[in-house]
Each structure stands twice: as structure tokens, then as C-alpha cells.
Amino acid sequence: xxxxxxxxxxxxxxxxxxxxxxxxxxxxxxxxxxxxxxxxxxxxxxxxxxxxxxxxxxxxxxxxxxxxxxxxxxxxxxxxxxxxxxxxxxxxxxxxxxxxxxxxxxxxxxxxxxxxxxxxxxxxxxxxxxxxxxxxxxxxxxxxxxxxxxxxxxxxxxxxxxxxxxxxxxxxxxxxxxxxxxxxxxxxxxxxxxxxxxxxxxxxxxxxxxxxxxxxxxx
Numbered sequence: 001x002x003x004x005x006x007x008x009x010x011x012x013x014x015x016x017x018x019x020x021x022x023x024x025x026x027x028x029x030x031x032x033x034x035x036x037x038x039x040x041x042x043x044x045x046x047x048x049x050x051x052x053x054x055x056x057x058x059x060x061x062x063x064x065x066x067x068x069x070x071x072x073x074x075x076x077x078x079x080x081x082x083x084x085x086x087x088x089x090x091x092x093x094x095x096x097x098x099x100x101x102x103x104x105x106x107x108x109x110x111x112x113x114x115x116x117x118x119x120x121x122x123x124x125x126x127x128x129x130x131x132x133x134x135x136x137x138x139x140x141x142x143x144x145x146x147x148x149x150x151x152x153x154x155x156x157x158x159x160x161x162x163x164x165x166x167x168x169x170x171x172x173x174x175x176x177x178x179x180x181x182x183x184x185x186x187x188x189x190x191x192x193x194x195x196x197x198x199x200x201x202x203x204x205x206x207x208x209x210x211x212x213x214x215x216x217x218x219x
Contacts, residue, residue, distance in 0.1 A: 004106065005023060005026075008022050008108070009022060012132055012135060012136040017129070025129065026108075031109065033109075035106050036105045036106070038102065038105075039100070041099065043095055043097075045098050050113070053082065054107070055077050055079055055081055055083070056107070058106060060099055061073055061075075062077065064098065065098070072188075073180070074097055084099075085137055085140070086140075149162060150163045156199045157203065160196065160199060163189060164178075164216055174217060174218045175217045178214050178216065
């Protein structure tokens with residue numbers, strides 16, 4: 001687990017905590033490292049979670065399949081990002097989504113009770129982690145609000161424009177890459193892939209954008 005400390009130092013949860021202190025806090029919080037192969041599930045819909053998790057290697061999708069197998073991608077988890085905090089409260093109920101490894105991945109599990117409770121060893125950086133957890137949850141809520149803004153659009157074109165505009169602003173460039181292939185983007189926007197691809201081609205022909213695979217340029 002020690003080899004992932006440089007990754008943890010860049011996470012929001014451990015912001016402002018030094019390398020040596022993170023190592024001590026991993027023991028204090030009873031952190032556990034788990035590895036997953038590409039295609040394996042980290043969590044399944046219906047499970048109960050008592051941990052907050054941080055991805056330290058690989059890539060994950062938080063997604064949901066309906067009864068007929070139609071998939072919606074809720075979000076993408078990249079190294080250094082936290083997930084599972086929405087279900088950490090005792091009465092939060094089972095999780096509503098699946099968490100799938102898109103490539104070989106490693107996840108560190110933190111017992112949420114050990115994070116929010118008073119540290120028995122008087123760990124001086126424990127209060128910083130609690131504060132960082134609050135800020136991280138706030139940032140997650142902002143991302144959800146941003147996605148709701150995209151999903152509230154009525155047409156496929158409007159959803160594409162809203163999503164691509166947000167990505168251009170977030171990455172501060174009119175030329176950027178997105179973390180999805182075509183099917184994944186359609187699943188993320190909850191639209192038909194063929195209809196979405198046709199709409200992208202029309203937008204390109206109209207001079208609104210250019211694209212190649214997951215690379216876009218907005219005009």
C-alpha cells in the first residue's frame with residue numbers, strides 16, 4: 001500500500017497531509033487495499049457499504065443497468081478520486097449502482113467510522129481528513145448538479161452541446177478529450193448511440209465542432 005502514498009497525497013481526502021503522516025493515518029483508519037481485474041465488479045447494486053473508497057490505480061465506471069440490460073453511466077472514477085461516501089451513513093441503505101473496473105485497478109477502503117470518529121491515538125492530522133471529507137463531498141455534489149444540468153436538456157443535440165461545453169470550460173480549452181468512447185458517451189447521456197453519432201456528424205457538417213475518437217474541437 002505504501003507505493004500508493006504519492007497518489008493519496010494528491011487526493012482531496014489527504015490534502016495538506018504529509019507523506020509520513022499519511023502512512024500513519026492508513027494504519028489509524030484501518031485502510032485495506034484491494035485489486036480488481038478489468039471487467040470485475042468492485043461493488044454490486046444492492047450491497048451495503050460501510051467504507052469510503054479511493055481509487056489509486058486504474059479506471060472505474062459507476063453505472064446502472066435496468067431490467068432489460070440498458071446501461072446508464074453515472075460517473076467515471078479516475079485515480080485519486082473518492083467514491084462510496086453517499087452510502088456510508090448507517091441508514092443510507094444498499095447502493096443503487098454497480099462499480100465496474102474498466103481496466104486493472106486498485107482501490108483502498110477506509111472504514112468510515114474510523115474517519116469521522118475521534119482518533120484514539122490523537123492523530124494530529126485526523127481533523128484535517130474530516131474537513132477534507134466534507135469538502136470532497138461538496139465537490140461531488142457540484143458534479144452531480146452539473147450532470148443534472150446536462151440531463152435536463154430535452155434533445156440529443158442539446159445534451160451533447162451542454163456536455164461538450166462543460167468539458168471545454170472545465171479543461172479551459174476548445175480542444176479536449178473526454179473519458180468515453182461512443183457507446184459510453186451515449187450511456188452517460190442516456191441517448192441512443194446511433195442517433196447521437198448522427199447528431200455529431202450533423203454538428204460537424206454545420207461547422208460547430210470537429211472530432212476524432214474521443215478528441216473534440218469546438219468552433
